[in-house]
Amino acid sequence: MQEHFQYLYEMLTQVQGYIYPNEIDLQWGLLIVLYPYITGLVAGAFILASLERVFNVKVLKPTYELALLTALAFLLVATMPLISHLGHPERFYEIMITPHADSAMAIFGFVYLWYLMVVLLLEIWFDYRREIVIWSRQEKGLKKWLYKILTLGVTDLSPRTLRWDEKIGYFVTVVGIPSAFLLHGYVGFIFGSVKANPWWSTVLMPVIFLFSAMVSGIALVLVIYMGVSYLRRKKIDMKALDTIAKYLFYILILDFTLEGLDQVHRIYEAEESFEILSLLVHGPLFLTFFIFQIFLGTIIPLVSLGILQLYKPGEMARRTIYFISSILVLFGIFFMRWNVVIGGQLFSKSFYGFTDYKIRLAGSEGLLWSMVWIILPFLILAFLLWLLPPWKKAEAKSI
Amino acid sequence: MPPQLKTLIPLFILFILAFLIARHFLVPDSFGKEGHYRFESVEDNKEMPMFYAGNEACAECHDKAAEMEYDMHADLTCETCHGPGMAHYENPDNKLIMPRDRSFCGLCHASNNTRKYKLAQVDLEEHNPGMKCVECHNPHLPWEIAE
Incomplete structure (x- = not known):
């Protein structure tokens, strides 16, 4: 115990200004940055898929299934950063079996489960059911059994049943849109409802999280579509790519405007916390806020995608610009989450000082472990693309 | 009823039942006795x-x-x-x-503009450098200054 005190006394001399002792160490680190980031990618990818299905943007057909599978791959990992952040990860299920109605986090478990079970799995199942049945008859060995299980015993391919697939699938997608909004709006709500923290507590937080989710999810699908086409040595459908980039541009404008509105509101209100927040963004967050999030992650993609709406260079140039812009958007949105989660804990609730945050390399809160949660969805996606290849759906259709 | 729903609805009911059964066994006996x-x-x-x-x-x-x-x-x-x-x-x-170092007292009393003004503050580099605070101030009665 004495060593802890020695450590605390030493740390207290290394902070800036005046902070309370329990604010020295950040409770929420890199893993909690990943949680809204990954959840946002899910919601964004799903909303891109629903543009094709519900809003009838047929030109996006080549990316429809890819977007759905991307959403599923990332959704399966979305809670992992939270679970590995727990002191006792083996007790993770307790939040589900004894949920407290007042706990925003406990209710998130059910929002997540609803989205996974009722929306995403069902939509993918209804979309692929016909092909799964056909593949279960054509394939051999392990794959055949996997497909047989996935049919859930519904092997009827009569036109009437296929029409039901279409109808119910459409209904699930319609239900899915508000559910996707709920899923990520809810993540924003978890932060926005912390009234003790002036950097988080704004009613705009769920809306900002939602739009930044759409931006990041669309950028991710664009990057994955280009990557998968490259690996398969297939020509990219430029009409689809141009349309995705157009939506990325529009939603990026909305996202930037909303975030700007939030900041303008904060600056104009200039509440008692304003001074510390101003010091926060001009000091500890300068690099990640102004340079990474706003300049690299928003302004450069906005300008480059904006120029392409007016002037269309050759396909190669467009592809390169789309790719770089999407990577920058993904980079910028990651730092938007960083600035919210880490930024909100860097300043003292006394409004008189700052602590510091350094990422550890190893350990359950470290960089290496976080990299696992970023890489794992791509491995899951590779498996899903092997099991349910969207490009083989067209072949199965002709049977 | 569409054949898909004939399978899915019982599956969902089964899932909810499995959840409720698991919950029955997983919730500790004394849970909820005096609160959540x-x-x-x-x-x-x-x-x-x-x-x-x-x-x-x-x-x-x-x-x-x-x-x-x-x-x-x-x-x-x-x-x-x-x-x-x-x-x-x-x-x-x-x-x-029994902390006796200047730096220990400085945790609260070293000059810092962000501290409340009511808290006595000194510049540790200028205020009797080299001396221990406790040589003049009794920490139990800090305003009882030694001669």
């Missing part, structure tokens, strides 16, 4: 080692604790400076810390 927590956890917590003893425990043996009531450090607990005292309370051979 496992009541037996109180007993578990009681068994955890205690580190702090509190001012009353110090006053049982140390009269000095009483003198603090009249000066600026009156609101502080003994353990704020001397560290957790339960081990010492149980066995006086376990000595407490």
Whole structure:
């Protein structure tokens, strides 16, 4: 115990200004940055898929299934950063079996489960059911059994049943849109409802999280579509790519405007916390806020995608610009989450000082472990693309 | 009814039933007895080692604790400076810390514009450098300055 005190006394001399002792160490680190980031990618990818299905943007057909599978791959990992952040990860299920109605986090478990079970799995199942049945008859060995299980015993391919697939699938997608909004709006709500923290507590937080989710999810699908086409040595459908980039541009404008509105509101209100927040963004967050999030992650993609709406260079140039812009958007949105989660804990609730945050390399809160949660969805996606290849759906259709 | 729903609806009902059955076995018996927590956890917590003893425990043996009531450090607990005292309370051979370094006093009293002005602050580099604070100030009665 004495060593802890020695450590605390030493740390207290290394902070800036005046902070309370329990604010020295950040409770929420890199893993909690990943949680809204990954959840946002899910919601964004799903909303891109629903543009094709519900809003009838047929030109996006080549990316429809890819977007759905991307959403599923990332959704399966979305809670992992939270679970590995727990002191006792083996007790993770307790939040589900004894949920407290007042706990925003406990209710998130059910929002997540609803989205996974009722929306995403069902939509993918209804979309692929016909092909799964056909593949279960054509394939051999392990794959055949996997497909047989996935049919859930519904092997009827009569036109009437296929029409039901279409109808119910459409209904699930319609239900899915508000559910996707709920899923990520809810993540924003978890932060926005912390009234003790002036950097988080704004009613705009769920809306900002939602739009930044759409931006990041669309950028991710664009990057994955280009990557998968490259690996398969297939020509990219430029009409689809141009349309995705157009939506990325529009939603990026909305996202930037909303975030700007939030900041303008904060600056104009200039509440008692304003001074510390101003010091926060001009000091500890300068690099990640102004340079990474706003300049690299928003302004450069906005300008480059904006120029392409007016002037269309050759396909190669467009592809390169789309790719770089999407990577920058993904980079910028990651730092938007960083600035919210880490930024909100860097300043003292006394409004008189700052602590510091350094990422550890190893350990359950470290960089290496976080990299696992970023890489794992791509491995899951590779498996899903092997099991349910969207490009083989067209072949199965002709049977 | 579409054949898909004939399969999916029972599957969902089965899933919910499995969840409820699992819940029945996983929720601890004493959960909810006195509130939204496992009541037996109180007993578990009681068994955890205690580190702090509190001012009353110090006053049982140390009269000095009483003198603090009249000066600026009156609101502080003994353990704020001397560290957790339960081990010492149980066995006086376990000595407490007696911080005497300037840097320790500086944790609260080193000049810092962000501190409340009511808190006495000194520039540690200018204010009697090289001397220990306790040579002039009795930490229990800080305004009782030694001659």
